[in-house]
Amino acid sequence: MKHRNVLKVQNIRYRDILNGVSLDWHQGEIIALLGANGSGKSTLARLLAGLLEPEVGEIQFTVDGTVCTWNTVQRWQKIGLVGQHPRRQMIGATVAEELSFGLLNLGKDPRWVRHKVRELAGAIGLQGKEDQSPATLSGGERQRLVATAILAMQPSFLVLDEALSMLDARSQANLLDLLMQARPETGQLWITHDAELASKADRVLVLQGGKLDDLSKPGEAFNDTQVKSLYGIQSLLDMTYFNDFQDSETSIKDIDDRNCRYNSDNPGDSGNSDDSKSSNTAEGQDQPIIKWNQTNFESRLSINKVIKAGEFVGIVGPSGSGKTTLLESVMGFILPTEGQLTVCGERLSKSSLNTLRRKTRFLLQEAGEYLIGRSVYHEIYYGDTIKNLKLKTQDRLSYIESFGIPARLAEVSPERLSGGERQKVALAAALRTHPEILLLDEPLIGLDVMSRASIQAIISALENITILYVTHDLREIIQDVDRIWLVEEGKIVLDCSAECWQEHKEQLQAAGVRC
Amino acid sequence: MSLLMTMTQWQGLALTSLVLLGLVILGRTPLRLYRSLMVVLFWMGLFYGLSIGWVWPEGNAFWQGHWSMTGLTQAAELLWRVLLIFGLTRLYSAVTRPLEQGLGIAYFFSPLIRISPKASDFALLLTLTLRFIPLIVEEAFILWKARLLKGEWPTSWLKRVSEVTQLIVPLLLLSLKRAEELAENLMARGYCTGKYRPLILQERSIDDYAGVLVIVVWGVLLLILG
Numbered sequence: 001m002k003h004r005n006v007l008k009v010q011n012i013r014y015r016d017i018l019n020g021v022s023l024d025w026h027q028g029e030i031i032a033l034l035g036a037n038g039s040g041k042s043t044l045a046r047l048l049a050g051l052l053e054p055e056v057g058e059i060q061f062t063v064d065g066t067v068c069t070w071n072t073v074q075r076w077q078k079i080g081l082v083g084q085h086p087r088r089q090m091i092g093a094t095v096a097e098e099l100s101f102g103l104l105n106l107g108k109d110p111r112w113v114r115h116k117v118r119e120l121a122g123a124i125g126l127q128g129k130e131d132q133s134p135a136t137l138s139g140g141e142r143q144r145l146v147a148t149a150i151l152a153m154q155p156s157f158l159v160l161d162e163a164l165s166m167l168d169a170r171s172q173a174n175l176l177d178l179l180m181q182a183r184p185e186t187g188q189l190w191i192t193h194d195a196e197l198a199s200k201a202d203r204v205l206v207l208q209g210g211k212l213d214d215l216s217k218p219g220e221a222f223n224d225t226q227v228k229s230l231y232g233i234q235s236l237l238d239m240t241y242f243n244d245f246q247d248s249e250t251s252i253k254d255i256d257d258r259n260c261r262y263n264s265d266n267p268g269d270s271g272n273s274d275d276s277k278s279s280n281t282a283e284g285q286d287q288p289i290i291k292w293n294q295t296n297f298e299s300r301l302s303i304n305k306v307i308k309a310g311e312f313v314g315i316v317g318p319s320g321s322g323k324t325t326l327l328e329s330v331m332g333f334i335l336p337t338e339g340q341l342t343v344c345g346e347r348l349s350k351s352s353l354n355t356l357r358r359k360t361r362f363l364l365q366e367a368g369e370y371l372i373g374r375s376v377y378h379e380i381y382y383g384d385t386i387k388n389l390k391l392k393t394q395d396r397l398s399y400i401e402s403f404g405i406p407a408r409l410a411e412v413s414p415e416r417l418s419g420g421e422r423q424k425v426a427l428a429a430a431l432r433t434h435p436e437i438l439l440l441d442e443p444l445i446g447l448d449v450m451s452r453a454s455i456q457a458i459i460s461a462l463e464n465i466t467i468l469y470v471t472h473d474l475r476e477i478i479q480d481v482d483r484i485w486l487v488e489e490g491k492i493v494l495d496c497s498a499e500c501w502q503e504h505k506e507q508l509q510a511a512g513v514r515c
Numbered sequence: 516m517s518l519l520m521t522m523t524q525w526q527g528l529a530l531t532s533l534v535l536l537g538l539v540i541l542g543r544t545p546l547r548l549y550r551s552l553m554v555v556l557f558w559m560g561l562f563y564g565l566s567i568g569w570v571w572p573e574g575n576a577f578w579q580g581h582w583s584m585t586g587l588t589q590a591a592e593l594l595w596r597v598l599l600i601f602g603l604t605r606l607y608s609a610v611t612r613p614l615e616q617g618l619g620i621a622y623f624f625s626p627l628i629r630i631s632p633k634a635s636d637f638a639l640l641l642t643l644t645l646r647f648i649p650l651i652v653e654e655a656f657i658l659w660k661a662r663l664l665k666g667e668w669p670t671s672w673l674k675r676v677s678e679v680t681q682l683i684v685p686l687l688l689l690s691l692k693r694a695e696e697l698a699e700n701l702m703a704r705g706y707c708t709g710k711y712r713p714l715i716l717q718e719r720s721i722d723d724y725a726g727v728l729v730i731v732v733w734g735v736l737l738l739i740l741g
Contacts, residue, residue: 051699076705087650088696091704093617093642100714105705114716130716133612135649153705333660354667362664370661372685383666415688429665 004028005063005078005156007048007187012057017043019210020057027156030188032198032218035207036448038418041191044207045159048189050075077106080150084162084446086142087135095121095137096130098145102153116152124148124178139319140171147178157187164190164197165446168318168472170512176200193448195222288342289437289466290330295339301325301490304339309436312467314477314498317487318512323470324365326487327439330468331362344436361430362439366446368422371414373429376405379414380429403428404454420451427458438462440469444476452476474501474508474515486511517600519734523741525592530740531599534733535606544609552601559597563590617645621713632709639711647697654689658682 009023017040025031035041046052047059050073061073083089092098099117104110121130124144126137134142143163150158160179164172179188190201198204199222204215215221289309296302301322307313315323328334330343332353341348343356364370373379380400381389397407403424414422423443430438440459444452459467460480469477474484484501486494488511496504501515508515520531539546568587571580611619621641627634662668662682669675 046699049703051702074705076703081699081703083696083700087653088693089700090646091643091697091700093645096716097618097642097714101706102704104712104714105707105710110712110714113714117714117716150704331664333663357663357667364657364661364664367661369689370657370685372658372661372665372682 005061005187007079007157008060008062009048010058010060012047012054012059013210014040014043014047014052014055017210018047018054021207021210021212022057023205023212023214025157025187025189027187028184029203030183030190030201031203031205032201033189033191033205033207034193034195034198036418037420037446037451039207039448040210041207042161044212045081045161045189045191048157048159049079049081051081077153078156080153080155080158082143082147082150082158082160082163084165086139086146086166089146090134090142093133094131095126095134095145098134099130099149099152102149106153120148120152138171140167140174143167143171144175144178147175151178151182151186155186157189158182159189159191161191162193162446165192165194168512169509169514170318172197193446193452289344290468291342292329293340293342295329295336295341297325297329297334298337299490300334301329303329303492305485305492305495307466307468309466310464312469312477312480312482314474314481314484315468315470315487316472316474316484316508316511316513319472321487321511322490323487324441325490327362327441327468327470330437330439331360332356358433359435360437360439361433361435363426363430363441363443365441367426367430367441367443368414368417368419371422371425373414375411375413376400376417376425377410379425380432382429399432400428403458418451420447420454423447423451423455424458427455431462435465437466437468440467442471443469444471444473472512472514474513478515484508486513516603516730516734516737519737519741520596520599523737525595527737527740528592528595528599530733530736531603532595534729535599535602538603538606542606542610544606548609549602549605552598552605555601556594556598560590560594563593566590567593613645617641618713618715621711622715625713628709628712635709635711638713639706642711642713643697647693650693651686651690654693655682655686658686658689 005027007023007025009021009025011020011022013019013021021044023031033041033044043052047054050070059070061068061070061078090098091101096117099120100113103113103116108116117130118127121127124141126141126145129137134145137145143166147160147163158179164175167175182188190197192198199218201218204218204221206213206215287309288306289311290305290307292303292305294304303326315326317323325334329336329341329348332348335348335350344359346352346356348356371379373382377392377396377400378389381396392410397410400410401407405421405424405428409417409421414425417425427443443455443459447455456476459469469481471477478498478501481498484494484496484498485492486504486508494504494507501508505515516531520527523531539549564587567590568582569577569580570583570586571577608616621638624634624638628638659682662678669678
């Protein structure tokens, strides 16, 4: 009979983040851990992986009923940890080094490791790339590489701290395959905001107010109305259009099957095909605001499209397909090598960049991570004169509050805010100057359900503004969007109206888009 | 080899020149790669020519001096050595990726690792530097973008310096965060001091052995000729 290990967490406390957390986690069991940004999920992950020590309470590792003292357990060997960002977890200079690092630390024979590395690389589709730098791999490949490197050490438990959240559906499915293969021998803790993913777990836990609540099986938890309302799971389910446990039709399906504007046969004419759209008929909003005329950006992007003023375009596609490059082209971060790009009636060139950048705002991916202001107020009003910055008028504070950021946080350093708050600050800073064009690069990534909902509400309420919104998850935008572009290998391979997206569902799903 | 080249006479330099020529031809590197060397050599030639070739009697002003044949010969020899070292380095960096260079250095530390765990730490440091510097450059670039998105870049130099200074604190915070993440990743993979072993998957081929033989013969000849 095989050894079955149990990790027993008994009433642990850590600063004011965890306030008496208890948990029994069995080898082979998959637990989904939900909770708001800043609720302490990552702290718990670090405690379980042995990177932090609990201040009060204890963690016990039990092998077949025999308790091992936590201090004697080789935690790194027994408990693996995979983080959210593929590019920030690499240690090795090559794929082979990445796969071998842990194995060599385990004291394995180098010749055996060499053989094993080739076997592992082959198993995850990286054969022939063993001597390449991990930087040359896609996000999905890198995340699979890290997970494989850790699973190769045969940990009894594996913590995945939002490890799947940055991946497109295809990459996520590949990584899930890997995790499911390891399931019999590995207990897994999936920290996530994704109800669909949580539904695949054996048990759902919610971390709230520093305490852990066991909601038992996902099927039961997601069907219990009281539980759903208590933990905000209802909104989580609504947000992800998670239908498996829902009887009613989602709002996506309520969208009329109106005139289809699919024009992938003639993508160059897409800009002239908006006749059926009713939402942007205000005067002055039929004018083209962005026009790519047979434009090439090195070998990264090739595009021939027009966007009219006031349009909301959803841009989807697999990782590395050129979505961000498309947004960067509008901002002039990359200039055309062929053809021309006209933004707000002006041809984009080095000399027109400053004028155009005043009319356009771009919310970078994980914008909340890259705030450069000293305080929330300084970040939002960055670039103002010192005299103006000192004038904290009621109008200015009200503006901050209109984004759901309390005025008392105005003088707080951005690093002290939660992920959701930081993202709102970035959005508030972008919208302060009333731009004509707003470019959003996965603005909801890594956010909890409440933060997502409030940011989505802000974006939905925007009027008289042209929005280009990049995402892997069509469900985020389907209710607001006018057009959907599918980008693959630097080309727009599908341009359809929001009303007829379901006709192209298979194509979208095949490209790794969640819909 | 660089050390040996500082000791060797003209015969050794001539031999090294032949080896370099052979390697350039075998490596099939385009000659334009070495174009930038010409500019450096011109200025260095001027510097050495003047500093060694131009002599003046003691107590006189330097413009009362004259060109010395011995000095000019010495300057030419020095320039020859510099040219060879620069040429070999250029060729090496053109045909070897940075990560291979790092791994190679780490690999040659392997015998020392058996003697002192510090050698292992140094080898890991090299590998991590190769990983960490591009990550920090990437982060700095994103911060730069974030700044550009906030509005026009000032034209006044004073304001530009102030803008760049404002970016230093967030960059420092991000670097510390990334360094902490890296340390956690190392711990999570069971690293502790002295444990690092570089892994090179490639099997040694005939070419590798031939290369080693050439270097050994070349080194021995330099020693003899020196």
